[in-house]
Amino acid sequence: MLSRTADCLFWLGRYSERAGNVARGLAATLRMAMLAQPLSAEDEWRSLLIATGSEPGFLAKHPAPTAEAVIHWLTLDLDNPSGIAACVEAGRRNARTVRTALTVDMWEAINDTWIEFRRLDPSVTKGDRLPGFLDWVKSRTLLFNGAATDTMLRDDAWRFVHLGTMLERADNTARLLDVRHAAFDASGGADASHYAQWQAVLRSVSALRAYQHVFHARLQPQLVVELLLLRKELPRSLLACYRSVESVLDAIADNNGGTRGACHSLAAQLHASMRDTETADILEQGLHGFLTGTIDRNIELGQQIGLLYLNGRQP
Structure with missing residues (x-):
């Protein structure tokens, strides 16, 4: 196998997994922040930034880890390479490069996710809509992993x-x-x-x-x-x-x-x-x-x- 093909397949797996991981982390942190006292809610969001390895990039754009800023950074901001939006884009880009190495089900899972994500209204990460969006991201990651497990040689x-x-x-x-x-x-x-x-x-x-x-x-x-x-x-x-x-x-x-x-x-x-x-x-x-x-x-x-x-x- 050519190293370029192996590289794209390897990073396809990483980016798909990373998107689901960020969604899981966000869902848990959202729950913790609602339970936390006002003085510790900021610490919860900072902890998530550290866990995702994206705190330095975030602080370069934002003065403090508020809930709204962290949620946008980890979901829709393409400047964050560990964010969900960037992972969906990078995953689809890698999948397209090695399209013939993937099964039909794998390609449809990653491509349909990319198409649906681009159609989402930015308000999907606001208020009561956020948990539903995070569940959707997790389900799309599970769909891709299931397609890979069930259909690849x-x-x-x-x-x-x-x-x-x-x-x-x-x-x-x-x-x-x-x-x-x-x-x-x-x-x-x-x-x-x-x-x-x-x-x-x-x-x-x-x-x-x-x-x-x-x-x-x-x-x-x-x-x-x-x-x-x-x-x-x-x-x-x-x-x-x-x-x-x-x-x-x-x-x-x-x-x-x-x-x-x-x-x-x-x-x-x-x-x-x-x-x-x-x-x-x-x-x-x-x-x-x-x-x-x-x-x-x-x-x-x-x-x-x-x-x-x-x-x-x-x-």
Whole structure:
């Protein structure tokens, strides 16, 4: 497969996943901001900007993270490469470039999303209409992922789309948990605000019901960390993501002469760091430090994949 084709497929997977992740994060933050006291609502919106990695760009255009400004930045502002509008545009652009590598269902999912998005009235992100818009974005991401899962041959085209999806998903889970890491230090005792933040993190990755199914217990910080990092049953956990990344990279290498590079060893290290670690050890060494290190290595992994297989584009 040409590196340009692999590059477009990889970023198609990343941009599609990123749009859905931003929508989930926005929905959870909107709920938290409504529950928060007036003095802490701004902190909720700032946390979302940090989690999406778009705070510097936002502050270059806006003096403070107000609800209206953050919502527009993350939904309709094309100046934000991590915003939903930019992800829809970039995803469709990449899909069009490699149209023949996609199935009909995948192309229709991404192209119809792009067409419908361009027809939306800007007021769709205002007031009571915002939750419906976010649900629509999530549903379109799920439609694309379902089309890819159900209709693609398990060849290199599938592998690069899936690789991009899993790498983006791992990055999102780590960032969402890291931005609220202080709420998982219950050494000083937990209160209602801690409970609300644990719930917000789970909602951000659509895992609140999964938590209840797995643990059959009230929310506990160590169990939330365990679910999001170390449980293979959860498709958005870091363990599940990095297991998929390592497996896909191995399959790509085996199908292309067996050549391996730094990305393969780094993926194996990230997988092992989740597979062979206990929740208590993570919390003892410091959740923030663990997640920061993981996010940095995830960025490096994306760069190494780019150097070996792609055109070297950065997120």
